Amino acid sequence: MRLPAGVGGLLPALTLIGLFxxxxxxxxxxxxxxxxxxxxxxxxxxxxxxxYARVFFNTFLVxxxxxxxxxxxxxxxxxMLAIMPPALASILFxxxxxxxxxxxxxxxxxWMVLLQRTxxxxxxLIATGITDQPLPLINNLTGVTIGMVYxxxxxxxxxxxxxLRAIDPMTLRAAALCGASPLxxxxxxxxxxxxxxIAAGGLMxxxxxxxxFVTPALLGGTSNMMLAEMIAQMIQSLLNxxxxxxxxxxxxVVTMALYALQLxxxxxxxxxxxx
Amino acid sequence: xxxxxxxxxxxxxxxxxxxxxxAAFLLLPVIFIVLLSFGSSRWLAFPPPGWTLKWYQELFxxxxxxxxxxxxxxxxxxxxxxxxxxxxxxSFALVRGEFRGRExxxxxxxxxxxxxVVVFAIAIYAFFLRLGLGGTTVGFVIxxxxxxxxxxxxxxxxxxxxxxxSIEDAAIVCGASPLxxxxxxTLPSIRIGIFSAAIFSxxxxxxxxxxxxxxxxxxxxxxxxxxxxxxxxxxxxxxxxASSLLVALTLALMVVTALLRRKLQT
Numbered sequence: 001m002r003l004p005a006g007v008g009g010l011l012p013a014l015t016l017i018g019l020f021x022x023x024x025x026x027x028x029x030x031x032x033x034x035x036x037x038x039x040x041x042x043x044x045x046x047x048x049x050x051x052y053a054r055v056f057f058n059t060f061l062v063x064x065x066x067x068x069x070x071x072x073x074x075x076x077x078x079x080m081l082a083i084m085p086p087a088l089a090s091i092l093f094x095x096x097x098x099x100x101x102x103x104x105x106x107x108x109x110x111w112m113v114l115l116q117r118t119x120x121x122x123x124x125l126i127a128t129g130i131t132d133q134p135l136p137l138i139n140n141l142t143g144v145t146i147g148m149v150y151x152x153x154x155x156x157x158x159x160x161x162x163x164l165r166a167i168d169p170m171t172l173r174a175a176a177l178c179g180a181s182p183l184x185x186x187x188x189x190x191x192x193x194x195x196x197x198i199a200a201g202g203l204m205x206x207x208x209x210x211x212x213f214v215t216p217a218l219l220g221g222t223s224n225m226m227l228a229e230m231i232a233q234m235i236q237s238l239l240n241x242x243x244x245x246x247x248x249x250x251x252x253v254v255t256m257a258l259y260a261l262q263l264x265x266x267x268x269x270x271x272x273x274x275x
Numbered sequence: 276x277x278x279x280x281x282x283x284x285x286x287x288x289x290x291x292x293x294x295x296x297x298a299a300f301l302l303l304p305v306i307f308i309v310l311l312s313f314g315s316s317r318w319l320a321f322p323p324p325g326w327t328l329k330w331y332q333e334l335f336x337x338x339x340x341x342x343x344x345x346x347x348x349x350x351x352x353x354x355x356x357x358x359x360x361x362x363x364x365x366s367f368a369l370v371r372g373e374f375r376g377r378e379x380x381x382x383x384x385x386x387x388x389x390x391x392v393v394v395f396a397i398a399i400y401a402f403f404l405r406l407g408l409g410g411t412t413v414g415f416v417i418x419x420x421x422x423x424x425x426x427x428x429x430x431x432x433x434x435x436x437x438x439x440x441s442i443e444d445a446a447i448v449c450g451a452s453p454l455x456x457x458x459x460x461t462l463p464s465i466r467i468g469i470f471s472a473a474i475f476s477x478x479x480x481x482x483x484x485x486x487x488x489x490x491x492x493x494x495x496x497x498x499x500x501x502x503x504x505x506x507x508x509x510x511x512x513x514x515x516x517a518s519s520l521l522v523a524l525t526l527a528l529m530v531v532t533a534l535l536r537r538k539l540q541t
Contacts, residue, residue, distance in 0.1 A: 006372030013365035013384055013424065021387055021421050024398035031401070073297060080294045083280040092298060094529075099301040101525045103482050105502045106518035110304030113311065113319050113510060120307070120321045153301065169278040176276045182286065190277050211391025213485050218506060228393040228485075235397045236489070248394045259389050 025252070028245045035242035042246035052230075052247075059227040062141065062216065063209035066148040070156045070205050071198055073149065078160035100154040108218050111147045112138065115219070139221035147219040148209055155208065156201045163197025200266040207258045211251055227251050305522055312515035319510060330516040340517060343501040347481055350412060350497060354419040354480035355473045361420070362427030362472055369428070370435045388425035392485040395422070400489040410492025418486050423476035430475065434468025435461075467539050474532060 032042055046052045081089055099107070114121050115137040122134040137143055167190070175185040213228035220226065227247065234244035276282050283290070307321075312330055314323025334340050369381050387395065399418045400409065408414035438461060446456040462469070484499040491500045498517070505514050 006368050007374050009364035009366075009368035009372070010380060010384075011364075012361045013428075014380070016361060016417075016421060016424070017384055017387070020399065020402070020417050021395065022383075024402035025390075025394065027402060028394070028398040076290050076293050077297050080290050083278055084291075085280065092294070095298050095301050098525065098529065099305060101478065101529065102305050103499070103502075103518065103521040103525070105482075105484060105499055105506065106308060106521055107304050109502070109506055109510075109514055109518060110308045112506070113321075113515075114304065114307060116319075118318075118320075123321075150300070150304070153297070164278075167278060172277045173279070182277060185277055207389065211393060213391075213393050214503075228391060231393050231397065232485075232488075235400070241401070244397060248397060251391055252394050255389065255391055 029249050031241055032245035032249050035245065042242045043250075045243060046246055046250065055225055055227055055230050056250075058224050059210060062144055062148070062220075062224070062226060063206050065141070065145055066152060066209045067202050067206040069145060069149050070152045071202050074153055074156035074160055074201070075194075075198070077153075078157045078164055081157065081161045082164035096154050096157060099150075104151070104214055107150065108147055108215050111143070111150065112218060115143055115146065138219055141220075141224055143219040143221075144216050144224070144226075147215045148212065151212075151215055152205045152208065156205055159201045159204075160194070160197045163194050167193045196265065200262060203258060203262045203265065207255055207262070210258075211255055308515050309519045309522060311512060312519040314512065314515075317512060319512060319515075330512045333513050334516045334520075337513075340498075340501065340513075343496055343498045346412075346495060347498040350415045350419060351477045351480040353412075353416045354423050355477040357416060357420045358423040358427040358476035358479075359431075359469060359472050362424055362431055362476075363469065365424075366428055366431040366435050370432050371440070384428060385425045387421050392422070392483075396486040396489045399486065403490070409490060410495050412495065415487070415490055415495075415497070418490060419480035419483055420476075422483060422486065423479040426475035426479050427472040430468045430471040431465065432468075434465035438464050467536060470535060470539070471532075474528060478528075 033040060035042075077092075081092055084092070113119055116122070117134045117136075117138075119137075121137060125131045125135065126133070135142075137146070171189055171193070172185055175189050176182075180188070211228050212226065213232060216226040217229045217232075220229075228251070231244050231247045231251065234240045234247065238244075277286075280287065311319060311321065311323070313326050313328070314321065315325040315327040315329070316323045365384060369377060369384075395418075399421075403409040403414045403418075408417070442464070443456045443461050446460045447453060451459070482499065483497075484503055487497045487500045488503060491497065496504075498521075502514060502517060505511060
């Protein structure tokens with residue numbers, strides 16, 4: 001049997017992914033319905049228990065809040081980046097890339113120190129009289145949100161710039177000529193035209209946030225644990241493979257479903273960052 | 276009007292101010308860590324009471340930090356090499372191949388990028404426990420290559436899509452063998468893509484924490500695992516010194532990339 005032309009180059013990649021990605025993940029799923037005994041008891045335990053339900057709720061809450069804040073912060077920046085003079089834009093791009101490339105743990109560590117009770121931010125807030133005692137900025141939802149928005153911003157800004165640059169400025173000039181106020185032009189033209197970019201970027205940030213481990217584990221508290229951390233804990237400390245695998249499978253299904261939705265929104269190449 | 280930078284009026288001032296604040300927000304942690312690493316306070320007080328190099332001395336006096344950094348560099352270099360080699364072959368097939376299911380295969384190869392890392396981490400951890408590859412360099416390189424492969428394929432495939440195949444065909448008409456034409460015409464033309472692939476794969480491995488936390492053994496741990504351990508035990512300024520060196524490395528990589536791109540493009 002001859003392979004179709006040009007397919008041979010894929011063999012090393014497919015072997016690697018098949019053997020060390022597909023097989024291990026499938027084995028994990030199998031484990032979720034066989035460990036410690038065959039059946040769906042692991043899923044029943046996860047979905048029926050209030051403690052785990054809280055973790056699921058928390059995970060979605062954090063991902064949702066992070067996505068909303070990221071979109072709100074990223075939009076004006078992407079807007080400016082799309083139209084500002086090239087020299088200014090390249091400085092801003094440099095800053096975004098630098099923060100994106102800086103080691104993830106380094107950035108999270110910086111926020112751990114900055115947000116402490118006695119950290120710079122609390123001291124500045126007290127010094128300026130905004131508050132008279134340190135605010136709880138870390139080991140809670142606030143800390144996770146600040147840290148995660150910080151990590152996710154570039155992933156939202158960069159694709160949005162592309163969407164905004166693709167909008168023809170003439171449409172807005174036409175709106176102004178026809179007497180539309182800036183607010184009306186924004187609400188009825190600019191925003192609707194950039195909505196596909198916002199939806200795609202927002203969905204990506206949401207999906208990434210759902211499965212995030214490092215930042216929530218370091219900036220979050222014990223009362224608002226997220227799913228990824230719970231999975232790691234079940235495997236590493238509790239050695240409960242059945243429950244851990246089942247939780248991982250739920251996370252995987254939700255992620256893949258949202259990813260499929262994103263593919264339908266923007267097409268496969270752009271969803272994978274190809275654009 | 277809204278997309279015309281010079282005609283935004285007061286809105287421009289407002290949006291630029293906001294953008295400047297966000298830029299400051301993005302820079303703040305990076306600058307802060309570097310300043311902190313020279314501060315003399317063990318309790319990370321800021322501004323520090325004085326300036327010192329002692330955290331760097333402590334860092335370099337501790338062989339476990341150096342060893343972790345060397346382990347990370349070795350694993351990241353091997354990962355970049357393997358990911359670029361495998362990714363290059365795969366990109367040719369994905370861009371040039373004429374076969375059914377190409378889009379599905381492309382999707383499959385890029386899945387490691389979207390699957391939550393923690394799921395892959397526990398899956399490969401269990402798998403390697405059985406194979407006896409946990410805590411080995413081979414295990415690390417394989418797992419990191421799976422994660423780095425999408426970051427290698429995307430820039431190479433993009434570069435290859437932008438390359439006019441008729442130039443390669445012309446070389447063959449002029450007497451070059453297909454392999455010669457690829458090595459001497461096509462590869463040099465897509466070198467920016469290959470170079471980006473190498474940098475991205477290196478960074479994907481160098482920065483990777485979650486898989487590494489599961490995979491690490493007492494005798495083999497990467498730099499992120501070492502930092503992770505220190506972060507969970509105490510927030511010593513030695514971490515700031517190690518982190519500052521990482522920031523310096525990132526800056527150096529950015530400068531090299533920018534310079535090489537400029538040189539390669541002209």
